[in-house]
Amino acid sequence: MNALINDIEIIKAKTTKINDVDFDNLTFGKILTDHMLECDFKDGKWQAPKVVPYQPITLDPSAKIFHYGQSVFEGMKAYKDANDTVWLFRPLDNFKRLNISSKRLAIPELPEDYFMNGLKALLKVDSDWIPRNEGSSLYIRPFVFASGKGFHASPADEYKFIIACAPSGSYFSGKVKVLIEEKYSRSANGGVGFAKAGGNYAGQFYPTQLAIEKGYQQVIWTDDNTHEYIEEAGAMNIFIRINDTLITGPTSDRILDGITRKSIIELAQSKGIPVEVRKITVSEVVEAAKNGSLKEMFGAGTAAVVSPISGFGYKNEDYDIPEMEDTYASFLKKHITDIQTNKSEDPFGWRYKV
Numbered sequence: 001m002n003a004l005i006n007d008i009e010i011i012k013a014k015t016t017k018i019n020d021v022d023f024d025n026l027t028f029g030k031i032l033t034d035h036m037l038e039c040d041f042k043d044g045k046w047q048a049p050k051v052v053p054y055q056p057i058t059l060d061p062s063a064k065i066f067h068y069g070q071s072v073f074e075g076m077k078a079y080k081d082a083n084d085t086v087w088l089f090r091p092l093d094n095f096k097r098l099n100i101s102s103k104r105l106a107i108p109e110l111p112e113d114y115f116m117n118g119l120k121a122l123l124k125v126d127s128d129w130i131p132r133n134e135g136s137s138l139y140i141r142p143f144v145f146a147s148g149k150g151f152h153a154s155p156a157d158e159y160k161f162i163i164a165c166a167p168s169g170s171y172f173s174g175k176v177k178v179l180i181e182e183k184y185s186r187s188a189n190g191g192v193g194f195a196k197a198g199g200n201y202a203g204q205f206y207p208t209q210l211a212i213e214k215g216y217q218q219v220i221w222t223d224d225n226t227h228e229y230i231e232e233a234g235a236m237n238i239f240i241r242i243n244d245t246l247i248t249g250p251t252s253d254r255i256l257d258g259i260t261r262k263s264i265i266e267l268a269q270s271k272g273i274p275v276e277v278r279k280i281t282v283s284e285v286v287e288a289a290k291n292g293s294l295k296e297m298f299g300a301g302t303a304a305v306v307s308p309i310s311g312f313g314y315k316n317e318d319y320d321i322p323e324m325e326d327t328y329a330s331f332l333k334k335h336i337t338d339i340q341t342n343k344s345e346d347p348f349g350w351r352y353k354v
């Protein structure tokens with residue numbers, strides 16, 4: 001059993017890198033803040049988390065993360081409002097999902113207070129790093145991996161939980177054109193697709209590289225069995241608007257249960273937008289693109305926020321989605337970011353004051 005953690009030890013960095021950062025021109029996830037949260041699992045339990053200066057870590061070459069890929073992560077954001085109050089968005093959902101992912105990868109689950117109090121302590125120390133500029137935020141990356149040693153193909157006996165943060169701007173620069181995948185699969189029934197497991201992303205890189213070479217930015221994954229159903233994109237869930245109805249696929253063993261996705265569904269419904277959560281075939285989308293009823297496609301995720309898709313490729317054909325004014329994507333993006341950044345009421349109780 002782990003003791004409840006209220007006071008987190010803080011070891012402050014001797015210098016800061018913040019003066020070198022151009023907060024007006026942030027890219028995504030490249031600049032890391034001055035501190036990180038570090039917590040070790042050893043002797044059968046999680047040890048007290050500490051905030052320490054951001055620094056490289058030393059691992060044994062036989063650490064199981066390198067050989068067997070036992071690693072899971074989360075993605076969250078912190079926002080600063082006009083009064084410098086710091087906000088998170090549905091952070092307990094990220095905590096719960098991290099443990100869901102960990103369980104699937106045979107990684108010991110974290111106690112809630114280690115995650116939440118550790119995160120709050122880190123955000124207090126690095127609070128100057130949380131951008132105020134519109135469209136920017138502090139991207140937060142909690143992750144857990146096997147640091148325990150040995151080549152035996154079995155779960156490690158030691159793990160590290162780290163939270164690192166990066167002040168960030170948009171994930172995509174410019175319009176997103178996607179390729180609907182016909183050959184490769186991201187996940188399969190009974191697999192780890194629903195988990196934020198590092199290996200899910202490694203497995204996507206090669207097919208995504210091939211798509212990039214053909215002029216697309218992301219792959220839209222289809223089901224591994226028939227490649228007929230739209231699943232999700234590499235780093236975001238997918239929404240499709242046919243006429244006035246917004247459609248997204250149901251979550252499953254194979255699809256990440258996105259926090260942005262479920263928020264968008266609730267938000268859209270509350271604004272009177274017809275939403276259908278149902279399986280959607282590629283042929284339905286192709287047909288809608290041909291007959292003009294495909295009005296919008298967009299991705300939704302923490303990093304991507306709401307990212308409009310300008311067109312897609314499928315079976316060597318390209319389909320453009322004509323630009324419209326007053327899109328659902330821009331309407332929903334504004335509403336969700338206004339809630340996240342404390343610019344509007346939050347009738348859903350999603351915003352979390354740090």
Ligand code: PLP
Pocket residue numbers: 075232233234235236237256257258259260261300301302303
């Ligand atoms: N799908 C995948 C594969 C992702 O990596 C992400 C990003 O976290 C999402 C969907 C969106 O999830 P969320 O909205 O919780 O960030």
Ligand code: COI
Pocket residue numbers: 074075076201234235236301302303304
């Ligand atoms: C996120 O949106 O937080 C993600 O984890 C996607 C990531 C692969 C950049």
